[in-house]
Amino acid sequence: MTLQARLDAFKTDFEAGKPPYNVPHSVIETMHRATDELIASGAARHALKVGDTAPAFMLADPEGRIVSLDALLSKGPLIISFYRGVWCPYCNMELQALQAALPQFEELGASLVAISPQTPVNSRKSVRQNNLSFPILSDPRNDVAAAFGLRFRLPDYLVDLYQSLKNDLPAFNGDPGWTLPMPGRFVVGRDGVVLYAEVNPDYTRRPEPEDMLPALRRAAPRAA
Template identity: 30%
Template structure:
């Protein structure tokens, strides 16, 4: 009888030990998962990008209809976005200005691959708040030979909901580090910038791809765009 009781006690001890170890492992796994979730949910450094959290743009989404906008070219001609996508899919890229090193690098990559994109029957259009005089600086600095539109009144950025007022501290930083004035660079004379977003619009006027990130260093790659361009009619 004593042997039976002793054996039962050993089994019970082993069971309790295994259970305790399992609970410990589960708790550790829970902690790791919560840490990973915290990292995943970490919000962008809006202040570091010159954005006021009280008025953040959200951008248009996949499935939305492209806004009915009219663009003014550098030779003062009017061009409707709808007329462009009626003939072929359109890739719309927003960039900040010639003074932005990340924009210059990004547009330089597109300049090298623009023919590959347009060879798929796609129209490539870059939109910026800077004046056309400053667009010329961008073209010279990047070699861009595709269409670049100055958003002379800021309405294009508003229509795509990518525009935001630049904080004074960020304007000061641009002045100190890049020797440029956001407001004086822009056609509107206002310190407004776009989130450097990218949209692909199909021939029905629907947005089929979106890259939207307040972090101006994160952009859609040429390959991502090539992978998401729809077939033209």
């Protein structure tokens, strides 16, 4: 089953209110409204595109070690996946799919990191929960996500909904400003140039891991 097929199946059950979700229809309507407004805003147009230069960053991994973009690129092409947090089931399914595809990426000389605004404690939870062997980096205040053109602030009515559902993003992220990244996936060449970019303001839609393979093969033709 493809990643998107898994996401679609989960979304169907979730929005149908099947156990264990039992989500009221009003909640679904509010989530749809927020997604539709984010799409209509055109925010995704401001994200980095193929040919752009990836902004430098230095972020902490779950153990508190500082990881820089330069150090990651010194090893070869880099896949960067921006995701919302361990509380998001769509994000967890994407991380699992990336983990399953990791051997294909490594055969092409590429490495993989995920970036989330959540605290290192929650990143460690993500690693354990999803059986990941690649690092998750913590992006306080979504500053790196903003540099990639992904950060947005949740509308007040969505903040109210999250609070009613006990989804406390300020606690998850250690940041009082209710922001998230639009899910985004990038392949960056060793020279820092973006070779693949996929951003979707609809968090229930994610590209397949295999979609990046052509860009990785161009980045590492001898490995292909």
